[in-house]
Amino acid sequence: MFLISPFMHLLNSSTKQERPFGKVEITFRLERQPYEGSNQYAVWIQNQRGQVVKTLFVTRYAAQGGFRVMPDCIPLWVNRADAFHLSQNEIDGFSGATPQSGWQTYIWDGTDENGKRVPFGNYVFYIEGTYHWTSRVVYSGLILTGGPEITVHAQAEFDSEEHDIYDSGLIERVRVSYIP
Numbered sequence: 001m002f003l004i005s006p007f008m009h010l011l012n013s014s015t016k017q018e019r020p021f022g023k024v025e026i027t028f029r030l031e032r033q034p035y036e037g038s039n040q041y042a043v044w045i046q047n048q049r050g051q052v053v054k055t056l057f058v059t060r061y062a063a064q065g066g067f068r069v070m071p072d073c074i075p076l077w078v079n080r081a082d083a084f085h086l087s088q089n090e091i092d093g094f095s096g097a098t099p100q101s102g103w104q105t106y107i108w109d110g111t112d113e114n115g116k117r118v119p120f121g122n123y124v125f126y127i128e129g130t131y132h133w134t135s136r137v138v139y140s141g142l143i144l145t146g147g148p149e150i151t152v153h154a155q156a157e158f159d160s161e162e163h164d165i166y167d168s169g170l171i172e173r174v175r176v177s178y179i180p
Contacts, residue, residue: 021110021117022180024143026056026125031169032101037070037133039098041171042077043106046124052081053123054113055094056106062130063095072134076126110145120146127154131170135159139174151177 024045032039040062044055058077059066063086067078077083090113108125112118127139139154154174 024108025177026106028174029172030104033131035132038131040073041129042074043127058095059098060095063091073130074128076128129171145178
């Protein structure tokens with residue numbers, strides 16, 4: 001006769017492995033612009049309370065203080081990420097040279113800025129670009145993690161009427177997918 005310990009469920013629950021997060025893949029077409037004060041952008045994830053969970057990429061010029069010289073350089077990211085208070089190590093962790101024109105892909109692995117796994121749920125993705133001094137484009141949308149694969153196609157929001165004159169597609173065809 002087998003005796004089943006009343007604590008057996010604790011053993012089983014403590015050895016269960018947490019379900020993998022999967023990834024959020026952000027893909028878009030970048031077309032570098034020939035204008036001064038252009039080609040700066042940031043890609044990041046926020047929770048629904050508006051807090052930055054993780055910055056995936058920021059162009060080096062902007063991240064290393066270009067926003068001080070050019071106050072209209074990706075101001076949404078600067079404000080949300082509290083860029084004035086980021087350390088050089090933090091900046092080095094997500095900044096890089098402005099890529100050449102072509103398809104860009106950024107992957108979010110479900111961790112926060114400290115490398116800690118975040119819970120499944122709804123998150124907001126942002127891609128903000130400065131394409132001519134004060135002219136910006138922002139893509140954003142909600143992505144649900146933890147469920148089946150889902151893809152969202154984001155639309156551009158421009159902050160200036162000048163986009164018809166200057167924007168020939170700094171950032172276009174944004175596609176964001178959650179892949180379990």
